[in-house]
Amino acid sequence: MTSRLAKYNLDRDKKVLGKEWLLTYGNYFSDEDNIQLFISAVKPFLPNKELDILYVASASGLLGERLLANLGKANLTIVDISQKHLDENKNPKTKRFCLDLLDMDLGKKFDLIIMRSALDYFPSEELQITVLKIIKRHLKSEGLFINQPAYISDVVERNLVSLMYNTVNKIGKRLFQSSDLESIYLNAGFNFFEKIGGGKILNLTEQDHIKRYGLTGDDIGLGQEILKDCKNSARVTKKGYNLKFEFPIFLAK
Numbered sequence: 001m002t003s004r005l006a007k008y009n010l011d012r013d014k015k016v017l018g019k020e021w022l023l024t025y026g027n028y029f030s031d032e033d034n035i036q037l038f039i040s041a042v043k044p045f046l047p048n049k050e051l052d053i054l055y056v057a058s059a060s061g062l063l064g065e066r067l068l069a070n071l072g073k074a075n076l077t078i079v080d081i082s083q084k085h086l087d088e089n090k091n092p093k094t095k096r097f098c099l100d101l102l103d104m105d106l107g108k109k110f111d112l113i114i115m116r117s118a119l120d121y122f123p124s125e126e127l128q129i130t131v132l133k134i135i136k137r138h139l140k141s142e143g144l145f146i147n148q149p150a151y152i153s154d155v156v157e158r159n160l161v162s163l164m165y166n167t168v169n170k171i172g173k174r175l176f177q178s179s180d181l182e183s184i185y186l187n188a189g190f191n192f193f194e195k196i197g198g199g200k201i202l203n204l205t206e207q208d209h210i211k212r213y214g215l216t217g218d219d220i221g222l223g224q225e226i227l228k229d230c231k232n233s234a235r236v237t238k239k240g241y242n243l244k245f246e247f248p249i250f251l252a253k
């Protein structure tokens with residue numbers, strides 16, 4: 001079953017589903033250096049055995065496939081709300097499930113669950129706690145959850161950028177991650193939380209949003225109005241705005 005929220009967000013991602021995703025935002029999500037930063041942050045924490053890995057909100061699963069190839073021995077399962085994304089995965093050994101994470105019940109537990117740039121698609125603290133509880137239920141007792149979220153460390157600016165996404169109705173609903181993330185994890189039942197690395201900074205302008213979401217001048221004006229007091233991770237410019245997302249990597253169990 002697909003929730004109304006998932007459908008709302010999926011409709012707004014229409015232009016970037018499938019092949020297009022890896023070309024979005026200057027190839028940020030298929031950038032090999034970025035993928036290697038993720039792998040080298042995670043690898044030291046992994047036990048030396050054949051791992052069952054679950055990649056949630058995976059799109060085509062590229063990050064998981066790269067990790068798998070690097071480890072040499074592991075089994076990968078990917079889950080996403082978009083079949084178009086999942087169809088881009090060409091590894092016959094990888095298991096694929098098209099479902100809403102809010103409904104996920106795979107009847108199996110994993111050694112490692114990974115997530116990247118997806119917790120923000122659950123646009124309230126309550127929904128994020130619900131999703132994290134579902135993820136935790138899929139972890140073995142010694143299992144690890146590694147998440148690399150779209151992050152804005154200044155909470156006030158995180159709130160304004162999220163408000164901008166939620167107000168401009170061509171963009172999907174989001175609540176980006178910030179310094180309150182650890183308390184959200186604790187509320188979801190995780191009792192260990194640590195930053196173990198980081199990816200490249202993702203810099204966006206209104207041009208990236210025009211391409212991805214088809215924003216008009218009015219949409220950009222509305223965004224500028226909401227962001228007008230931001231000074232750090234967001235800035236209003238003459239033509240639109242600049243946004244800066246950090247991508248820290250967190251380990252939890």
Ligand SMILES: C[S@@+](CC[C@H](N)C(=O)[O-])C[C@H]1O[C@@H](n2cnc3c(N)ncnc32)[C@H](O)[C@@H]1O
Pocket residue numbers: 006009029056057058059060063079080081082085099100101102115116117118121
């Ligand atoms: C920003 S993309 C990140 C994709 C991938 N993790 C990566 O790093 O390239 C967010 C992903 O979350 C998926 N997604 C959004 N809401 C979802 C939901 N409710 N259930 C499952 N997947 C969802 C989207 O389809 C998309 O693939």
